[in-house]
Amino acid sequence: MTNRPPSEPESSQKTALGFDEFIAILVAFATIGAILFWSLSRRDSSWNLNGLLSPSPTPSRSVQPNQVLPFPTPKVEPNAAPNNVLPSSPPEAVVEPKTPAFPTSSRAVLPSAQVIPTQSPQPQTPISSSAGLESSITSSALPLVTPAKQKSIIPPPIAFNDVPNNFWGRRFIDVLSSRGILKGFPDYSFRPNQPVNRAEFAAILQKAFDQEPSKTAIAFQDVPAKFWATPAIDRAISAGFLKGYPKKTFKPQQNITRVQVLVALVSGLNLKAPTSQNKILSVYKDSKNIPTYATSKIAAATANGLVVNYPNPQILAPNKVATRAEVAAMIHQALVKRGKLEGISSQNIVRAGSVSPKVSPTRKQNLKGNLSTGG
Structure with a gap:
């Protein structure tokens, strides 16, 4: 019989391989336990490791929505993808960031139950009520802007003390x-x-009619330039209402x-x-x-x-x-x-x-x- 060097038993290979696996399993469980302990101890933090621990994208029913914050804190790493956080959060957490109720700096201090309400946000109610109030005020102010009856621009007549109501004119x-x-x-x-008289009648014509002059005014000898009715007489002559007498006379006092x-x-x-x-x-x-x-x-x-x-x-x-x-x-x-x-x-x-x-x-x-x- 030929002597061969003793070979390592197969059990030794299995023993070494089983020992490595045992060490790896211990390290993995220790790591997972440390991570769970650290995650549960820091409830106010924005870290969310549920996506890393849960293989399925469906959120676990055992995880409460209070563990997820809508806004990350400044400690979030830039490489962290938001898709790892949103699948494990409830639908309310996805909608809530549109209507923040508190400043960003105070989110790390306030409890998560106050930061993420599960009901409709309250700030929307005063907005809708203010809009309704504004519309009601606008609708009620319409009669004030648009008067129901147009005011007359013609002043009332003069109440002359010698013109009775039954006077024919x-x-x-x-x-x-x-x-x-x-x-x-x-x-x-x-x-x-x-x-x-003729001068008074010319003055009445000037106020009553806006007729354009068609004739040249006449310089009457009996109408001084500074006479009170000279402009009215000139207008009545040029518009064709009145005429003068021979020898360039108008006879204003007639x-x-x-x-x-x-x-x-x-x-x-x-x-x-x-x-x-x-x-x-x-x-x-x-x-x-x-x-x-x-x-x-x-x-x-x-x-x-x-x-x-x-x-x-x-x-x-x-x-x-x-x-x-x-x-x-x-x-x-x-x-x-x-x-x-x-x-x-x-x-x-x-x-x-x-x-x-x-x-x-x-x-x-x-x-x-x-x-x-x-x-």
């Missing part, structure tokens, strides 16, 4: 006085029956007649004369008193509703001096024709065809006879 005077076209006197009177007022308004408004002048003028019982130069102008004034007669609409009284009330009524009607004012109803306004025509005395006698006999 009260409404004409009120409309013009409220717009500053006519003014009264310092004693709060209007003096409706006072005559109007009282203006009713026919002159109507002729001035028709000329300034450039109203055309109607074709049936005689038929229109037949509404006046005193049409024969109308001057020849003014026949077509008076017919145009009548056809356009500019004539206002008081007390009898059939009496024109063309050569009578115009009073302040009559001038106010005719100026009002001219502004209605221009579309500047709304018309008012008055029985003193003469309408073409609205007044019964004149009847001859013979025709009247025949009518009486027919009525008495029943014919």
Whole structure:
């Protein structure tokens, strides 16, 4: 038999291998135990080793959500991936960082139960309530911003102490006085029956109409440059309302007649004369008193509703001096024709065809006879 060197028994190899495994297992358990002890002892820390210890991504039911913090502390290593922390944390921990309730510096001191609430965050409630309050305030403030009724920009008329409510020209005077076209006197009177001179009428025309001048003003010999009505006279002449007299005179202190007022308004408004002048003028019982130069102008004034007669609409009284009330009524009607004012109803306004025509005395006698006999 050949002698061979004794070989190491197989049991020795197994024994050495088993000893290494035993040492490795002890070291692993010791390490895991140390890590678990250290992790449980530092509950306030942001370290989360559950992902390292649990092989499955499903969070363990035994781990409470209070062990996970939404925000890492400054001790977190830059190489740590956030995916290792989020799978083991509950859904509330993922949502909570959007609405922090405490500063970041205080998270390492405060308990985790106060840092991560499991219910809806409370700061959202005052935000929604403040938004509702703001919307309610805005909706309630709308009536204050937008008034329900628009205020009138026209001031009230002047309460003249000599124009009673039942005065025939009260409404004409009120409309013009409220717009500053006519003014009264310092004693709060209007003096409706006072005559109007040519200078005063020119001043009223200047305030009533904004007509562009079409003619050159005339330097009248009897109108000084510093006369109070010189600008108004120049405007009335250049706009075509008034004319002067021979020898470059205007006669500012001369009282203006009713026919002159109507002729001035028709000329300034450039109203055309109607074709049936005689038929229109037949509404006046005193049409024969109308001057020849003014026949077509008076017919145009009548056809356009500019004539206002008081007390009898059939009496024109063309050569009578115009009073302040009559001038106010005719100026009002001219502004209605221009579309500047709304018309008012008055029985003193003469309408073409609205007044019964004149009847001859013979025709009247025949009518009486027919009525008495029943014919």
